[in-house]
Amino acid sequence: MSGSRLHTIEDWVERGQRARYHSAELAVQCQISLSHLGRFFRTYFYRPPQHWLDELRICDSTELLVQGRTVKETAFMLSYFDPSHFSHTFKNYYG
Numbered sequence: 001m002s003g004s005r006l007h008t009i010e011d012w013v014e015r016g017q018r019a020r021y022h023s024a025e026l027a028v029q030c031q032i033s034l035s036h037l038g039r040f041f042r043t044y045f046y047r048p049p050q051h052w053l054d055e056l057r058i059c060d061s062t063e064l065l066v067q068g069r070t071v072k073e074t075a076f077m078l079s080y081f082d083p084s085h086f087s088h089t090f091k092n093y094y095g
Contacts, residue, residue, distance in 0.1 A: 006030065006040045013056060020079045021057040023049040058093045061086065 009015070009030070019025035026049060027037040034049075041049040057078050064074045075086035 006032070007044060016053050016056045017060065019053070021053045022079075023053055026053065054089075055093075058090065061090060 015026060015029055019029055023037060024034055027034045030037060032040075037049050041047065041052060045052050061074050061078055064077060065071070069077070071087060072083045075083040078086070080086035080089070
């Protein structure tokens with residue numbers, strides 16, 4: 001998939017989730033280099049791909065918590081290292 005075709009992708013959220021919120025895996029899915037993905041994201045999303053994925057993961061965690069999932073379940077489902085890492089990240093994002 002060439003860079004000129006990246007802007008036609010409409011399912012970035014789903015791709016990010018399938019990549020388990022890792023930019024290297026997202027690049028593999030798009031069949032491009034990580035540096036190419038970085039250039040594309042900085043141009044179209046105004047931030048590096050990992051920053052965008054981190055924000056997506058935090059938004060997804062909020063949805064899970066609102067649905068009644070525990071912190072431990074949410075951390076596991078979204079590939080955090082452990083519940084404390086998730087709690088720290090969540091607190092830093094939302095204050």
